[in-house]
Amino acid sequence: MDAAALLLSHEVAVRLGAFLGILALMAAWEALAPRRALAVSKARRWASNLGIVFLNSALLRIVFPATAVAVAVLAQERGWGLLNQHDVPFALAVVASVVALDFAIYLQHVMFHAVPALWRLHRMHHADLDFDVTTGARFHPIEILVSMLIKMAAIMVIGPPAVAVMVFEVLLNATAMFNHANVRLPPAADRLLRLFVVTPDMHRVHHSVEEHETNSNFGFNLSLWDRLFRTYKAQPDAGHERMTIGIRGYRAPKLVSDLPGMLVLPFLGEDTGYAINRRLWERQP
Numbered sequence: 001m002d003a004a005a006l007l008l009s010h011e012v013a014v015r016l017g018a019f020l021g022i023l024a025l026m027a028a029w030e031a032l033a034p035r036r037a038l039a040v041s042k043a044r045r046w047a048s049n050l051g052i053v054f055l056n057s058a059l060l061r062i063v064f065p066a067t068a069v070a071v072a073v074l075a076q077e078r079g080w081g082l083l084n085q086h087d088v089p090f091a092l093a094v095v096a097s098v099v100a101l102d103f104a105i106y107l108q109h110v111m112f113h114a115v116p117a118l119w120r121l122h123r124m125h126h127a128d129l130d131f132d133v134t135t136g137a138r139f140h141p142i143e144i145l146v147s148m149l150i151k152m153a154a155i156m157v158i159g160p161p162a163v164a165v166m167v168f169e170v171l172l173n174a175t176a177m178f179n180h181a182n183v184r185l186p187p188a189a190d191r192l193l194r195l196f197v198v199t200p201d202m203h204r205v206h207h208s209v210e211e212h213e214t215n216s217n218f219g220f221n222l223s224l225w226d227r228l229f230r231t232y233k234a235q236p237d238a239g240h241e242r243m244t245i246g247i248r249g250y251r252a253p254k255l256v257s258d259l260p261g262m263l264v265l266p267f268l269g270e271d272t273g274y275a276i277n278r279r280l281w282e283r284q285p
Contacts, residue, residue: 026133026181033184048259049134072162081159097160104154106225109218120266127256136180175221179203209244
C-alpha cells in the first residue's frame with residue numbers, strides 16, 4: 001500500500017479521533033475555567049449543535065464521496081495545481097499549502113458575510129446565543145456543502161500534498177473548537193498567542209450582535225490575515241463579560257437553539273447582509 005492509499009484508509013479515524021479528543025479537552029477546560037456565564041441550557045444547545053455535526057457529516061459522505069484528501073491525491077496524479085507544476089521540497093510544500101488553505105478559508109469567511117445570500121446560511125452559526133466549543137462546529141448543511149466545493153476548488157488550484165490537506169483539516173477542526181471555546185486565558189498568554197493564532201477572546205468579538213464587531217476577526221487559525229487586511233479588532237466595546245452574543249432579531253431559543261429552528265433559519269426574514277466596507281469603527285493597533 002502506497003503512502004497516499006495509507007493516508008486515505010486512515011483519514012476518518014484520524015479526523016474523528018482528533019475531533020473527539022479536542023472536544024473533550026476544550027469541554028473540560030470550559031468547565032474548569034469558563035470565560036462567561038452561559039445564557040441557555042448547555043444540554044439543549046449541545047444536543048442541537050452536535051446533532052448538526054452528525055447531520056453534516058452524513059450529508060457530506062452522501063454528496064461528496066471523495067474527501068478533500070482524495071481530491072489532493074487526484075490533483076497530484078493529474079498534475080493539477082501550482083505546487084504540482086514545480087519541484088518544491090516536500091516540507092516547504094506542506095507548510096505553504098496549509099498557509100494557503102488557511103488564507104482561502106479566511107477569504108471564504110469574509111465572502112459569507114459580504115454576500116447576502118451566503119450570509120443567510122452563515123447566520124445560523126452566529127445565531128447561537130452562547131459561545132462555546134460546540135459553536136465552532138455549528139454550520140448549516142447547505143453552508144457545509146458550499147464550503148466543501150470551495151475547498152476542493154482551492155485544492156485543485158494550489159495542488160497541495162495529500163498529507164498537507166490532512167494536516168489542514170485536523171488543524172481547522174481543532175482551531176475552530178479552540179477559538180470558539182468559553183475558556184479563560186491569562187491576559188499575557190492571550191496577547192502572545194494572538195500574535196500568531198486566533199484566540200477565543202479574539203474570535204469572540206466576531207460573534208457580537210454589534211455589526212461593526214461581527215465584521216471583524218474572520219480568521220480561524222492564523223491571526224495574520226485579519227491584521228494584514230485590516231479586519232482586526234482587539235476587544236469588544238462592551239467587554240467580554242458584558243457583550244451580547246448572537247444576532248439581533250433572532251433571539252428566540254426555539255429558533256436558534258433547537259435543531260428544527262436552526263435548519264429553517266436561513267429561509268426566514270429579509271436579507272441583512274454585512275457589507276465589509278461599511279464598518280463604523282477605526283482599526284485598532
